[in-house]
Amino acid sequence: MLQLESITKSIREPNGQRRLLFDGLDLSMFESDRSIAILGRSGSGKSTLLRVLAGLDVAYEGRYYHGQDLVPQNSQASADFRMKHIGFVTQSYDLLDDRNVAQNVRLGIAGRGDKSALISQCLAEVQLSGFEQKRVQHLSGGEAQRVAIARALAKRPNVVLADEPTGALDETTERGILDLFADLQDRGSKFIIATHSETVAQACDYRLVLAGGKLVERD
Numbered sequence: 001m002l003q004l005e006s007i008t009k010s011i012r013e014p015n016g017q018r019r020l021l022f023d024g025l026d027l028s029m030f031e032s033d034r035s036i037a038i039l040g041r042s043g044s045g046k047s048t049l050l051r052v053l054a055g056l057d058v059a060y061e062g063r064y065y066h067g068q069d070l071v072p073q074n075s076q077a078s079a080d081f082r083m084k085h086i087g088f089v090t091q092s093y094d095l096l097d098d099r100n101v102a103q104n105v106r107l108g109i110a111g112r113g114d115k116s117a118l119i120s121q122c123l124a125e126v127q128l129s130g131f132e133q134k135r136v137q138h139l140s141g142g143e144a145q146r147v148a149i150a151r152a153l154a155k156r157p158n159v160v161l162a163d164e165p166t167g168a169l170d171e172t173t174e175r176g177i178l179d180l181f182a183d184l185q186d187r188g189s190k191f192i193i194a195t196h197s198e199t200v201a202q203a204c205d206y207r208l209v210l211a212g213g214k215l216v217e218r219d
C-alpha cells in the first residue's frame with residue numbers, strides 16, 4: 001500500500017558538510033499491516049522520514065509509491081497527495097491558538113461547507129465530545145494531543161503518521177492515547193509512529209530501527 005524504494009537523502013550539517021541521512025532506505029506497509037513503530041537514536045532521521053512519507057519533504061532520490069501511484073515530488077502535487085491520503089500528528093501538535101477546538105479539526109478537512117457533524121464525530125472518536133467551542137490554550141497536553149489526532153483523522157486518511165505522539169505525556173495519558181490508537185486500528189486506520197518509547201513500540205505490530213540510513217527489523 002505504501003512503499004519506499006531505495007530512498008537516498010543527504011542533509012547539510014551546521015559545519016557545512018553534507019551527511020547521508022538515508023542510504024537506500026526501503027519501507028513497505030501492506031494493506032494487512034496495522035501499525036509500524038520507527039525507532040532509532042536522536043538525529044537518525046525519524047522525523048525526516050515521516051516528513052517524506054507525508055509528502056512534506058520531497059528532496060530525496062528513490063521512489064515512493066502509494067498503491068500503484070508514484071507520489072509526486074513537487075510541492076503542490078505532494079500537498080494534494082497529503083490532503084487526500086495522509087493524517088499527520090506532529091511532535092508539537094501544531095494547533096492554532098487563536099481558534100477553538102472545532103476550528104482546528106476543520107483544518108484537516110478539505111472542501112467548503114458546514115462540516116460540523118463530521119467534526120463532532122471525530123471529536124467523539126477521541127473521547128472529546130463537547131469540546132468543540134473550547135479554546136486550545138485551555139487544553140491539557142493529553143487533550144491537545146487528541147485534538148491533533150482528531151484533525152489528522154478527519155479526512156479519513158489511509159495512513160496516520162505520528163511523530164513521538166506521547167513524548168510529553170504522563171504514563172496514564174500515554175496509555176489512553178495507545179488505547180485510542182488500538183481502537184482506531186480496529187476500525188481500519190493504519191499508523192506509522194516515530195518514537196523513543198518502548199511502551200509505544202511494544203503496542204505496534206512491527207518495530208523498525210532507523211540506523212546507518214536504513215530501516216532494520218527489530219523483534
Ligand SMILES: Nc1ncnc2c1ncn2[C@@H]1O[C@H](COP(=O)(O)OP(=O)(O)OP(=O)(O)O)[C@@H](O)[C@H]1O
Pocket residue numbers: 011012013021040041042043044045046047048049
Ligand atoms: N531540512 C534540514 N536541513 C538540514 N538538516 C536537517 C533538516 N532536517 C533535519 N535535519 C537534520 O537531520 C538529522 C535528523 O533529524 P530528525 O529530526 O529527522 O531526527 P530524529 O531521529 O527524528 O531525531 P529526534 O529523535 O531527536 O526527534 C538531524 O541531525 C537534523 O538536524
